[in-house]
Amino acid sequence: MRTHRISRATAETSIELEFSIDGEGKATIDTGVGFFDHMLVLFSGHGLFDLTVHCDGDLEVDQHHTVEDVGIALGQAFHESIGAKEGINRYASVTIPMDEALSTVSLDISGRPCLVYNVEGLKHKVGSFDTELVEEFFQAFVNHAKITLHINVAYGKNTHHMIESIFKAFGRALDTASALNPRVKGVPSTKGLL
Numbered sequence: 001m002r003t004h005r006i007s008r009a010t011a012e013t014s015i016e017l018e019f020s021i022d023g024e025g026k027a028t029i030d031t032g033v034g035f036f037d038h039m040l041v042l043f044s045g046h047g048l049f050d051l052t053v054h055c056d057g058d059l060e061v062d063q064h065h066t067v068e069d070v071g072i073a074l075g076q077a078f079h080e081s082i083g084a085k086e087g088i089n090r091y092a093s094v095t096i097p098m099d100e101a102l103s104t105v106s107l108d109i110s111g112r113p114c115l116v117y118n119v120e121g122l123k124h125k126v127g128s129f130d131t132e133l134v135e136e137f138f139q140a141f142v143n144h145a146k147i148t149l150h151i152n153v154a155y156g157k158n159t160h161h162m163i164e165s166i167f168k169a170f171g172r173a174l175d176t177a178s179a180l181n182p183r184v185k186g187v188p189s190t191k192g193l194l
Helices: 034-047 064-082 133-145 159-178
Strands: 003-009 013-020 027-030 050-057 091-098 101-108 114-118 148-155
Touching: 003 064, 013 064, 027 034, 034 050, 034 064, 034 159, 050 064, 064 133, 064 159, 091 159, 101 159, 114 133, 133 148, 133 159, 148 159
Parallel strands: 027 050, 114 148
Antiparallel strands: 003 013, 013 050, 091 101, 101 148
16 A cells, blocks of 8 residues: 655654555644644545644744645655556646636646746735745645646635635645556656656
């Protein structure tokens, strides 16, 4: 089973994370940041990943280290879980509406970290959550998962809806790209290496 467990401790956060690609969408999330927890539950549920996260972070400072470090740990867990990438689809592009908001996430499990983040019009906060941390999370994930990720929000008015559509699309796209395809023999690259 493609799964990995991460224990990561710094002066700013202490994280225990377990991730399974071939899961059922079960999530147990406790980061101390309620809106972020909600987004990770959506990612897990719509991507059919099993995800357990416990993070003790320096929330007395702000939410930045918690969100970024969870992105790092999740990226590392995904990278280890996907292994040699043999037999996977590799690519996916998914568009998800959330009421008036529409987001498209396209990705390539390429071995090359690259984030393109075209998201405009977010309010600065959703409740107490700093919305600039959405990009920080995805940058941290991409750097450590070693994938190419393009996030494009076409439109939207409600910041919660816009971010929710991103995380749902991200879950669905990552599930599709990481899925095993019996027609794919070996690594899905004409170079023979990802």
